[in-house]
Amino acid sequence: MAEIFVGTCSWTDRALVTSGWYPRGQRDAEGRLRYYAERFGVVEADSPYYALPSPRTARLWAERTPGGFRFDVKAFSLLTGHPTRPAALPADLRAAFTRGRATDPGLLDEVWARYAEAVEPLRRAGRLGTVLFQYPPSLAPGPRSEAVVSASRERARGWPFAVEFRHPGWWQGDREHATAALLTDLDATAVAVDTAQGLPTSMPPVTPATTSRLAVVRFHGRSPHWGTGSKEDRFRHVYTERELTPWLPRIRALADRTDRVHVLFNNCCADAAVTAADTMRRLLGGTVPHQVSRRVDFRGCPAS
Incomplete structure (x- = not known):
């Protein structure tokens, strides 16, 4: 049986930092990551989705974590067809990007090259779990979309590559088998998700294994605002054991x-998120480090 590593989709999220989970004296960038890595074996680095990271940042992440630790790194928004702010690009590339579109055909090539350069220190250090390509709901299943995913995989040849679709049609009905076959052919990990059910944007909780190396499951919460509203609305949820079991x-x-x-x-x-991760690890029979539980109420979130 595979090793099962449980963690969260960020260790720097403002809501987590202000919750008081990090102890005094370990709330700077280095202290937070070291503290987190003492308690969990994997984390998702979501900041590269919002702005191109630097190789120096990735080197510091590797230096501040133990050998068995892994980062799942989210792909930059421009690489997955999401809206991208010009300010998210390095200053020297912004002139080729106006009104949310690349006006220079060479821009995308350069962004891919810089993203690969930034992730490389994690791979060299053995800390790279996978690169996560989360595609927007606008990427509906069909031949054109399959070509988009295939083209991304070709550019990311040699990397571990995981795909999360946000259009539910990819995993509904007969389409499920075709999607799994596509990702298997591309040597891409299918990301399973947990979301609220019964909504137009609800994702089916299917769990295909499309590579032998890695499976990824992301728990997004059970908010009725999934697919709409602000980030806090979409992801605000406290998981119970009954929901996780x-x-x-x-x-x-x-x-x-x-x-x-x-x-x-x-x-x-x-x-x-860290509380749910602890609960899931315990339910799976993993070792749970001793932690003092706290009751925190943040922006209307029920205290856990």
Whole structure:
């Protein structure tokens, strides 16, 4: 059975930092990461989605974490077709990007090259779990969209590559098997997700294993505002054991078919994600470091 690593989709989220989860004296950039890495074995680095990272940043992440620790790094927004602010690009590239579009055909090539350069220190250090390509709801299933994903995989040849679709049609009905086959052919990890059900944008909780190396499950919370509203509205949720328990056989089934499983919580409300990660690890039978529980109420989030 594979190793199952549980963690969260950020260690720098403002809601987590202001919740008080990090102790005094360990609230600077280095202290936060070291403290987190003492308690969890994997984390998602989401900041590269919002702005191109630098190789120096990735080197520091590797230096501040133990050898078995892994980062799942989110792809830059421009690489997955999301709206991108010019300010998210390095200053020397902004002239080729106006009104949210690349006006220079060479811009995308340069962005890919710089992103790869930035991620490389993690790979050299053995800290790179996967690169996560999260595609927007506008990427509906079909031949053109399949070509988009295939082109991204070709550019990312040699990297571990994971795909999360946000259009539910990719995993509904007969389409599920075609999507799994596509990702298997591309040697891409299919990302399973947990979201609120019964909404037009709800994602089916399917768990295909499309590579033997890695499976990824991301828990986004059960907010009724999934797919709408602000980030806080979409991801505000406190998981209960009753909600997590049905996932245990699914995660263990993935562990039977892969070498490693990453289980990540994205319910960014105060310390809700780290609390849920601790609960899931305990339910899976993993070691839970001693922590003092706290009750925090952040922006209307129920205290956990």
